[in-house]
Amino acid sequence: MRRKLAAGNWKMNGTSAALSELTTLSDAHPDPGVDLLICPPATLLAAAAQTCASGRIRIGGQDCHEQTDGAHTGDISAAMLRDVGATAVILGHSERRAGHHETSEDVRAKARTAQAAGLMTVICLGESQLQREATNTLDIIGAQLSLSVPDSSTGENLVVAYEPIWAIGSGLTPTADQIGEVHDFMRTRLEKRFGAGVGRSVRLLYGGSVKPDNAEEIFAISNVDGALVGGASLKASDFDPIIRALEGA
Numbered sequence: 001m002r003r004k005l006a007a008g009n010w011k012m013n014g015t016s017a018a019l020s021e022l023t024t025l026s027d028a029h030p031d032p033g034v035d036l037l038i039c040p041p042a043t044l045l046a047a048a049a050q051t052c053a054s055g056r057i058r059i060g061g062q063d064c065h066e067q068t069d070g071a072h073t074g075d076i077s078a079a080m081l082r083d084v085g086a087t088a089v090i091l092g093h094s095e096r097r098a099g100h101h102e103t104s105e106d107v108r109a110k111a112r113t114a115q116a117a118g119l120m121t122v123i124c125l126g127e128s129q130l131q132r133e134a135t136n137t138l139d140i141i142g143a144q145l146s147l148s149v150p151d152s153s154t155g156e157n158l159v160v161a162y163e164p165i166w167a168i169g170s171g172l173t174p175t176a177d178q179i180g181e182v183h184d185f186m187r188t189r190l191e192k193r194f195g196a197g198v199g200r201s202v203r204l205l206y207g208g209s210v211k212p213d214n215a216e217e218i219f220a221i222s223n224v225d226g227a228l229v230g231g232a233s234l235k236a237s238d239f240d241p242i243i244r245a246l247e248g249a
């Protein structure tokens, strides 16, 4: 059985005052029925890990470098994430693919390094609006999936997040059928590549405008094992009902 996962991506939001949201969330979920992960900005990682040390919320980075160390000004290595208490990292978010020109090959190299360092990798995939209209979405997702996911992946160190770019931060969400089609497809592809054991144990998250009022419907879709949540993860009062919806799914 895959344990469900509610993951929050704070992006470039939050200074130390935001840690009180983590305290509230941690206190509200001392024994959650699902896995919880918050990925704050790098500047808050160490303090966030300390804030959550006695609770059940995992802390993750939003990116790491493909090299283990060296002359890469401004970058963060997987070992550095581990060192400050992170146990996971988001890789290949569409904002990094677009804003930092990251290719699926780059994402795979980062994921290989992160997995070798013992981090759980949350690898993001998703089509643009133009791609959905002009091409077969499953071709785009299939190519991103095979190129971005390294061979070193297992059910423990790999989570895949399907995040249609047009749904991120827009308030738009795909239909349940559209989400289900992509998630079933990703499951089949993972089973073919890694075998049924690993393929069935990798968690598949949906991301893109998940809110308290649509979470229940999204979590009822086949092969949706949780969510990667941006805006609605910033406030404990918004993320809390999403977590509860996932616990009840």
Ligand code: PEP
Pocket: 009, 163, 167, 168, 169, 170, 207, 208, 209, 210, 228, 229, 230, 231, 232
């Ligand atoms: C995201 O950026 O990963 C995301 C899903 O954002 P939002 O929930 O705000 O659409």
